[in-house]
Amino acid sequence: MTAPLPKGSTIGILGSGQLGQMLALAAKKLGYKTHIYSPERDTPAGLVADREIVADYLDLKALAAFAKEVDVATYEFENVPADTAAYLSSSTTLYPNANVLAIAQDRWIEKSFLQDIGERTAPCAKVDSQEDLEAALHKIGLPAVLKTRRFGYDGKGQIMLRSERDIEDAFEQLGNVPAILEGFVHFTREISVVAARSPEGHIACFDAAENIHEDHILAVSIAPARIPETLLERAKETAENIMIQLQYVGVIGVEMFETEAGGLVVNEMAPRVHNSGHWTQDACLASQFEQHIRAIANLPLADPARHSDAVMINLIGEAVRPYETATAKSDEFIHLYGKRQARPGRKMGHVNRLYPLGYIARHPERF
Secondary structure (H helix, E strand, C coil), X not given: CCCCCXXXXXXXXXXXXXXXXXHHHHHHHCCCEEEEEECCCCCCCCCCCCEEEECCCCCHHHHHHHHHHCCEEEECXXXXXXXXXXXXXXXXXXXXXXXXXXHHCCXXXXXXXXXXXXXXXXXXXXXXXXXXXXXXXXXXXXXXXXXXXXXXXXXCCEEEECCHHHHCCHHHHCCCCCEEEEECCCEEEEEEEEEEECCCCCEEECCCEEEEEECCEEEEEEECCCCCHHHHHHHHHHHHHXXXXXXXXXXXXXXXXXXXXXXXXXXXXXCCCCHHHCCHHHXXXXXXXXXXXHHHCCCCCCCCCECCEEEEEEXXXXXXXXXXXXXXXXXXXXXXXXXXXXXXXXXXXXXXXXXXXXXXXXXXXXX
């Protein structure tokens, strides 16, 4: 049995954005120090961490110094280079492990893994050329989505194919890089489950949230999702299955579609704390960030139950301005990330609005 990480130990975090910031704050609450590693300066995580190294992710000298100074390492985004994860895994404890990163970083490998463990995904095919694309479309049909296998997020690195005209130079438009074609899923809504697993195999799942996107960026999360109870439980079972099969440690976000036929299709998994779980900061006794720190420190996982219904609103770009000087409300909690420049599409903060338990189920039309 692994002993809990002693208080006063140092948790290393790869990445320095708002997720790293909120992880660092959660670690401090639990009595741990944090050390941020990132190539960026003047960052949200750097504002609150005990220490920060500014270096390239492939700088072995800097990584060696980082590994020497931390007791366990984690990451706030899934595009950490594989070589970085492998190096840290040989020098210190890394959660989630490097194999998880390798799967999550490649959409084809990820979809294959999900299918292999019995989870339903969109029909898909590997695409390495325009000829591959045309063959895949013959099998999957239109509409479909062509995506880069790596480094895509918030709608980047993907092209919607609706007609024959869209196909002609699609692979070239994507940059002639390894890709995956996914059949379009006719869905009612997108949901996600944020869940945690400890090194001892204990699992705790937050309730599924319903996600609404604008311009491919998450705009609103509604918790709980407005779906039948049976699907809420099935969504949790899906997250649990994925974590068990991966021998996962930490918090994971699993995105799914509720289909028009009433089932669930897994879209993707994020091996980290997740934007759609921000509502847990104010609607639960412990947030997803505290839960992640608890998991990687091998502390008992917190009860994930809600004490309130919640709606999380992302503050994107200039939408943050009214909240920079707003006063507190009893049912509204403002979280700003400290970024200096509000650019279009940039996540500047979020707002959690709370409602009595059961309110969303009783008044679904209001959301």
